Amino acid sequence: MLYFRSLLKQFGFSRRLLKVESCRITESASLILLPWASLIQTLSRAPVIFLLDQRKRFSTMPEIETNHRDSELFSPPSDVRGMTELDRTAFKKTVTIPVLKVRKEIVNKLMRSLKRAALQRPGIKRVIEDPEDEEGRLIMLDPYKMFTIDSFEKEELSILKQLNVNPQISKYNLELTYENFKSEEILRAVLPEGQDVTSGFSRVGHIAHLNLRDHQLPYKHLIGQVMIDKNPGITSAVNKINNIDNTYRNFQMEVLSGEENMMTKVRENNYTYEFDFAKVYWNPRLSTEHSRITELLKPGDVLFDVFAGVGPFAIPAAKKNCTVFANDLNPESHKWLLHNCKLNKVDQKVKVFNLDGKDFLQGPVREELMQQLGPLSKERKHSVHIVMNLPAKAIEFISAFKALLDGQPCGSELLPTVHCYSFSKDANPAKDVQQRAGTVLGISLEACSSVHLVRNVAPNKEMLCITFRIPAAILYKNQTVNRDNHEDPPLKRQRTDKDL
Numbered sequence: 001m002l003y004f005r006s007l008l009k010q011f012g013f014s015r016r017l018l019k020v021e022s023c024r025i026t027e028s029a030s031l032i033l034l035p036w037a038s039l040i041q042t043l044s045r046a047p048v049i050f051l052l053d054q055r056k057r058f059s060t061m062p063e064i065e066t067n068h069r070d071s072e073l074f075s076p077p078s079d080v081r082g083m084t085e086l087d088r089t090a091f092k093k094t095v096t097i098p099v100l101k102v103r104k105e106i107v108n109k110l111m112r113s114l115k116r117a118a119l120q121r122p123g124i125k126r127v128i129e130d131p132e133d134e135e136g137r138l139i140m141l142d143p144y145k146m147f148t149i150d151s152f153e154k155e156e157l158s159i160l161k162q163l164n165v166n167p168q169i170s171k172y173n174l175e176l177t178y179e180n181f182k183s184e185e186i187l188r189a190v191l192p193e194g195q196d197v198t199s200g201f202s203r204v205g206h207i208a209h210l211n212l213r214d215h216q217l218p219y220k221h222l223i224g225q226v227m228i229d230k231n232p233g234i235t236s237a238v239n240k241i242n243n244i245d246n247t248y249r250n251f252q253m254e255v256l257s258g259e260e261n262m263m264t265k266v267r268e269n270n271y272t273y274e275f276d277f278a279k280v281y282w283n284p285r286l287s288t289e290h291s292r293i294t295e296l297l298k299p300g301d302v303l304f305d306v307f308a309g310v311g312p313f314a315i316p317a318a319k320k321n322c323t324v325f326a327n328d329l330n331p332e333s334h335k336w337l338l339h340n341c342k343l344n345k346v347d348q349k350v351k352v353f354n355l356d357g358k359d360f361l362q363g364p365v366r367e368e369l370m371q372q373l374g375p376l377s378k379e380r381k382h383s384v385h386i387v388m389n390l391p392a393k394a395i396e397f398i399s400a401f402k403a404l405l406d407g408q409p410c411g412s413e414l415l416p417t418v419h420c421y422s423f424s425k426d427a428n429p430a431k432d433v434q435q436r437a438g439t440v441l442g443i444s445l446e447a448c449s450s451v452h453l454v455r456n457v458a459p460n461k462e463m464l465c466i467t468f469r470i471p472a473a474i475l476y477k478n479q480t481v482n483r484d485n486h487e488d489p490p491l492k493r494q495r496t497d498k499d500l
Contacts, residue, residue: 073143074121076181076189083190086222088178091186098146099138099172101130106163107137113159117141117152123180138172183230191219201227201237202284204277205264208237210256224256235259238277253278268312269294271319273340275310279332282310286389289454289465290316293387293419297322300382302372304365304416306357306397307390310336311350318346325368327353327360357390361400373410384416391421391463395433399440401470409472409479416475419467421454429453429462437466441474 076091102110107127118126119140130136149167160167187197195215202209208227212220224237236258262278268287290312299321305314308326310333318324328334334354341347353360372384388394426432430451438445449468457463473479
């Protein structure tokens with residue numbers, strides 16, 4: 001393509017293929033502009049360049065990739081570059097589109113046969129009224145495929161002949177407006193050329209949650225408004241302005257555009273959650289992980305959710321007839337956890353606490369485990385699971401399991417299973433998490449734990465979940481610990497660093 005453009009410059013022709021001064025519809029003879037005809041003649045006389053036949057005259061055009069095509073013809077006007085306050089009227093643009101004149105009564109039948117040739121552009125009608133004929137219609141054609149009669153394939157020409165349609169291609173000046181452009185196209189046109197464009201976001205009910213980079217901040221209000229305009233149901237756009245590193249796991253945010261109401265409702269895995277997004281933690285990208293843990297549980301199992309948030313682990317588990325103990329230190333999360341338990345009709349199955357994670361483990365969890373793993377535990381058929389979803393710090397809390405229980409150890413198959421989340425920037429993230437968790441417990445976990453990759457959080461930063469049974473030598477007081485290897489069997493279906 002670069003070689004082709006260099007030829008254009010060499011022979012004095014512009015890159016612009018079509019330039020139309022009038023909206024009048026004309027026959028296809030005028031669609032091929034004079035510069036092209038002159039170019040063909042000139043190229044035919046040039047050495048080492050052979051002339052393509054009439055049918056293949058524009059064979060270079062279909063080779064352009066679709067996204068590159070759209071960026072050429074369907075990109076917003078160049079003078080919007082650098083805009084910081086959204087002016088929708090500045091996005092008007094006229095493009096020339098090839099069209100086929102047809103009778104309105106045959107449009108539906110004909111469109112099935114012209115899928116290849118018809119314009120495929122979301123937001124633009126492929127069939128419009130003919131301004132010169134009330135009984136006629138214009139079918140928009142792909143401007144990168146359709147130039148002359150010869151652009152039609154034999155099968156398409158046969159259908160046109162059967163329906164008595166003149167295959168002559170005309171041209172139509174189509175006015176594009178702000179509504180016709182995608183959010184990515186708008187932002188690519190506005191932001192400095194060559195810089196990253198943000199078109200994605202996390203949706204939390206009616207809120208679009210963005211993480212803008214420094215070079216995008218001068219355009220933040222425009223970006224927020226574009227997200228609202230182009231995504232039905234979004235009425236507020238916010239940007240996170242600090243990391244989730246405070247005690248309550250929420251973050252400061254700035255409303256970029258739209259309403260400031262952060263009270264929202266979301267649906268995840270068929271459950272409903274309501275909360276104030278400005279005061280609690282919620283991540284829609286963890287939906288699959290919430291479902292994965294729930295699927296590990298069986299009716300009758302016991303779940304301790306140490307950092308429960310507003311209930312995305314606790315509520316599905318309770319719906320599965322598990323006994324659930326859910327805790328969160330954040331008073332707002334505690335409030336909405338209680339609310340969501342009632343909203344999903346599981347408030348009788350979930351015991352809710354507002355404690356520090358360590359206090360929860362050494363208090364309610366310890367008391368319940370003493371009962372669950374006591375002398376009658378041999379008759380117990382259900383499992384005990386402990387979920388610790390606080391990736392930045394959860395590994396630190398597993399030290400609370402050391403010498404947590406008194407008495408005679410239970411059988412290894414009855415020991416609690418821990419699902420602990422963590423971040424890692426290590427080149428071998430699975431091994432890194434296993435080693436860090438093992439260091440806190442004072443044993444090696446590499447042979448008796450599994451590691452699941454949850455998601456990529458940022459470049460070179462992974463979120464993982466390490467799953468292991470708490471060794472009896474760790475969980476019970478006055479037990480001898482083999483720091484290299486303990487007696488408990490490894491978990492089934494291990495996923496270690498090789499899997500990641």
